[in-house]
Amino acid sequence: MHKTDMKNILVIRFNKAGDMICTIPLLKTLRRHFKDAAITLFAEDASEEISGNIPQIDGFFVYRKTDNMFRNKYVECRKLIKNYKKAHGIKKFDIAIAVKGGFSSFLSAAACISGAGIRIGYRSPQKRLWNLCYNLPANPIDLPSVHQVEACLNLLTAIGISDFIRDASISVPAAAADKAYVFLTAHKMTPKKRIAVFNISNNRESSTWYPENFIKLGRIISQKYGYNFIITSIPADKGKAVRICDQLNGKGFFYDTAGLMDFAAVASVSNFLVAGDGGAVHIGAAAGAKVIALFGQTNPIIYGPYGEGHIVLKSKDGNVNSITPDDVITALSIHE
Known part of the structure; x- marks a missing residue:
């Protein structure tokens, strides 16, 4: 050939x-x-x-x-x-x-x-x-x-090809990047300045972290390190996302991701993304976010976020909710 x-x-x-x-x-x-x-x-x-x-x-x-x-x-x-x-x-x-x-x-x-x-x-x-x-x-x-x-x-x-390009990164379209920047400006946030994205939706029940876990995690990080939080979800979970925002004492903001690239854009301006295993983990990593991936039953060796610097937490019993907010805090090792 x-x-x-x-x-x-x-x-x-x-x-x-x-x-x-x-x-x-x-x-x-x-x-x-x-x-x-x-x-x-x-x-x-x-x-x-x-x-x-x-x-x-x-x-x-x-x-x-x-x-x-x-x-x-x-x-x-x-x-x-x-x-x-x-x-x-x-x-x-x-x-x-x-x-x-x-x-x-x-x-x-x-x-x-x-x-x-x-x-x-x-x-x-x-x-x-x-x-x-x-x-x-x-x-x-x-x-x-x-x-x-x-x-x-x-x-x-x-x-006969073995010299692979091991790069899964994507470029965020200008329109999506501009939309994210306008959102940050409106809420007095600066890209990469103490911003965490919580994606609360997942198509697997065993990988869906309870809203209460996101609330507790957000409160701890906000109180100790002064973070703001961008909450994303699929349309069906918007009510849950808004409730999480309401419980974060003015530090949580719902972001309407009309498309996958909207999510990629907002993940790219964060300091880190927390999400259950699935598409959000891969899109966030590809967009340049540091990802804290929460795994239930899925094998992270096969489906973990690709690239360096990401954190994978795997539940011992196959239920992602056995991973606690304190486990995430410990893994993050955030320093002021």
């Missing part, structure tokens, strides 16, 4: 925003090795906003999940790939890389449907027909013992 012959590369990465953040080092590495190729990203709607802010790709299209029981996802996948190729004058994809830290039958099917000459992905350790979809399978590694970023990067060893 000659790199100059690879004109069109398809990277297939489904799942959510945090998973897309973990794919960014792979995309950056691909761009360095295939400077003249068109790199296309096939993503899910949950990571659409992240996908639209990755400068290393030339385009992307989105698979949208629905509750329609009569919808055939494989037919839909074929239609999306066909339409994108037609709209962009692509006769064929030379390489399709199905990105996931393990085997996925849907991803293997999508790679096959793409019609790419080279199809890379993780095969199942079991004998499955879907394994035949990959004609250049990824080199096997001990997936449960490596970070999701490293599992993604390992896919590139199948085409």
Whole structure:
């Protein structure tokens, strides 16, 4: 395989925003090795906003999940790939890389449907027909013992790439950065000057810290170190977020994050972010925040915040609420 012959590369990465953040080092590495190729990203709607802010790709299209029981996802996948190729004058994809830290039958099917000459992905350790979809399978590694970023990067060893760019950072769009700055100014705060972001929402119950824990943590940090707090949440948790603000004695301020980049912007101006494991942890780390990640049942070796300087607290019983505010204070080791 000659790199100059690879004109069109398809990277297939489904799942959510945090998973897309973990794919960014792979995309950056691909761009360095295939400077003249068109790199296309096939993503899910949950990571659409992240996908639209990755400068290393030339385009992307989105698979949208629905509750329609009569919808055939494989037919839909074929239609999306066909339409994108037609709209962009692509006769064929030379390489399709199905990105996931393990085997996925849907991803293997999508790679096959793409019609790419080279199809890379993780095969199942079991004998499955879907394994035949990959004609250049990824080199096997001990997936449960490596970070999701490293599992993604390992896919590139199948085409002889091993000098990885281990950088998952993102740039915050100007509009989102301006919105965050206006918010800080309105509340008499200065970027990186005793500001903590608490993201209170999580799609896993075992990773959802109780509001009372955020309140207690905020009160301790505010009283001892003079911090202000920006509270973020999904729309459904706004009531909880506002209640937390009300209990922080004028030091808590709710920030309406209309999009993922709004959250990235406000995290980037903080001294640290506290959040349960999930997308907020990865977005915050990618935006340059120091992250204190609270883990319930999820394995932090695989899904912890990527990069240096972050703090991971893992509950002993699988329930994130067994981690106390005092545990967080001890881990932070804040000094005036």
